[in-house]
Amino acid sequence: MAVINRIAGFADEMTAWRRHLHQHPELKFDCYETAAFVESKLKEFGVDEIHSGIAKTGIVALIRGQGGDRTIGLRADMDALPIEEETGADYASVTSGVMHACGHDGHTTMLLGAAKYLSETRNFEGTVALIFQPAEEDGGGGGVMVEEGIMDRFGIEEVYALHNAPGFAEGGFYTTPGPLMAAVDTFHINIKGIGGHGAMPHEARDPVIAAVGIVQAIQSISSRNHYALDDLVISVTQIHTGSAENIIPETAYINGTVRSFDKDVQAMVMRRMQEIVDGMGPAYGVEASLNYEVWYPPTINDPAKTAFAADIARQIAGDNNVIDDASREMGAEDFSYMLQARPGAYLFLGGGDGAALHQPKFDFNDAIAPIGASFFARLIETALPTNNE
Template identity: 55%
Template sequence: MPVLNSIAEMEAEMKGWRRYLHAHPELGLDCHGTAAFVAERLRDFGVDEIHEGVGRSGVVGLIRGRDAGPTIGLRADMDALPMTETTAAPHASTVAGRMHACGHDGHTTMLLGAAKYLAGTRNFAGTVALVFQPGEETGEGGPAMLADGLMDRFGITQIYALHTSPKHDLGCFVTRSGPFMAAVSDFDIRIRGRGGHGARPEETRDPVAAALTIGNALNTILARNTAANDQLVLSITQIHAGSAHNVIPAEAYIGGTIRSYRPEIQDLAKRRLREICEGCAAAMGVTVEIGGQIDLAPTVNDPKATRFAISVAREVSGADRVEGDYPPLMGSEDFGAMLAERPGAMLFLGQGVGPSVHETDFDFNDAAAPIGASYLARLVERALNGG
């Protein structure tokens, strides 16, 4: 089964939605304008219930089928990134320093397209919960919607999501059962000592020397605390200290990220990071403060749900265009928090090979929207009509 005819007929309309969203990006949990746009479209489609303000600015729409049955959730993220766009597209961001560089404008559009189709046909027994989520890039949105009772409040029994991929040909799907995307824990290490003249380091408690020691020592977590097949990444991505050649500063900062696929490995790395920081600090006469804002679970696809999602993707794009055992990714997704509460799966949908997500010249390919919308719609019809 290729793209559904009625969804193919929406292609121009979907392109209009997507390009409007692209031109008006919002960040984090504050996606109020995007949420209002989504809610207005859902009202136009005749969606049965629309709940706004879930997880601050999230939207949940409910469409009831022709008969009673369980509820399946479909999730799309809405937020953008704090980046300056360089595409020069006619629909480029109108907000300085913000852009949709990860395809969330396309994700929202695909779910809107599926919503319009499902509200018009209702060829299923049960309910579909349309979950439009803010704050994926900050890792806050999924947990915030869950804290507002997403699963129990709307009776969701399983949940699915799509993410665009500019590394695969248009219409290809990739996924895998089990761990698909990594857990992520970012870290902020603030080192405080006593500054002084660069010519008299013996009078200081040098936080720069401590930062260098800590940075080198953190590499031993991978080399000496985990096995080679534990698939752990620890990257230091920021070091900040000092303002002059002849001044030893009083403070230094290290920032970075830890990623793995297993909670016990993630916990081990975080514990060892703290022990190393505190031990080095004590040895060098400085103090450390360790923090971090993002701490997300891995995205683990349910085996049964993944097999089902793959079968639907094959109906839409053909068996030769669906990879069901794709290597796990070290990128992260707060959709993992939802999969920790309900079975489901995330798939990536190819939009054609081009600039990567999180690059300033990335743009969602509108030709992918009808394919994704058809997949989501068919997923509901299959899941809520006996599979």
């Protein structure tokens, strides 16, 4: 593993940064302590400019090399998840019900590691824009930063990001050109019936039975309304209703997620879901309404930038530890907004054995932080070479 020697030299510092961030997770756009920590480190490293308050708590920091007018963006997400931690680590979250269950603490640390190295060496010609983003998990902070003009404001020409991947070989990379991750939508269905006594259902209009019927019908969209080779996932993830065994409730709520790549498939799901809700309400004698929210678009890598990034990954991890034609995934990422605005690539960095993402026992593998930081640093030095190279 060709980790840059200088970065390997401060690996223990990176572990300390990461574990501090892990102890103090924050949600959505409210990454105030995280942003303050990031800003303090960037000042310590001596970056040239720090622009804070973008998308509420986002930061863009600039490091200028040896002249040159090109700018490349590197992005890390900072927010955590509303999950109660069960790792038992001595650096576990001190905030009840919130934890870094997706490794964004590690992503932030990797970019800080690259920032420290690049600030010291400046062995590149041009500018690196370090993008520290809130609200990836919920809120689309990447899209908000794009809407607030970071690409034009800082002259960013291309942009790259990494995500840790537990279960994949430690220190290995994988990605693919073109579509890598799906678009994500969410749906909310509210049902209003007439409550009553559980022993007298004929006097009520039961929203529970209606909810069950609607959920079953929604599941038929994937199996009966779309071409089987077009990627589509519809998952109902929440049903809330009722308060006691002898009470028929008045309301029920259904929530779930839709993952797709094709706009026609997405439109079909929206149409069929509306038809189901509009039809099933009267069928069960209840009122039913659908709120369908279109969220992140698919994450689509630029083929040329992906090939370049995969080559950098091979320099760090070796030829046998990089897959550049991986299968696309049904997960979603708001880095997609940045890739809509500028060409670039998104790669996964293997974290080895351990709990999966979004689980209460997940913990970022600190051993891969210097690998990710080396990837970012080498990418900049290769994409923006100096005249003496």
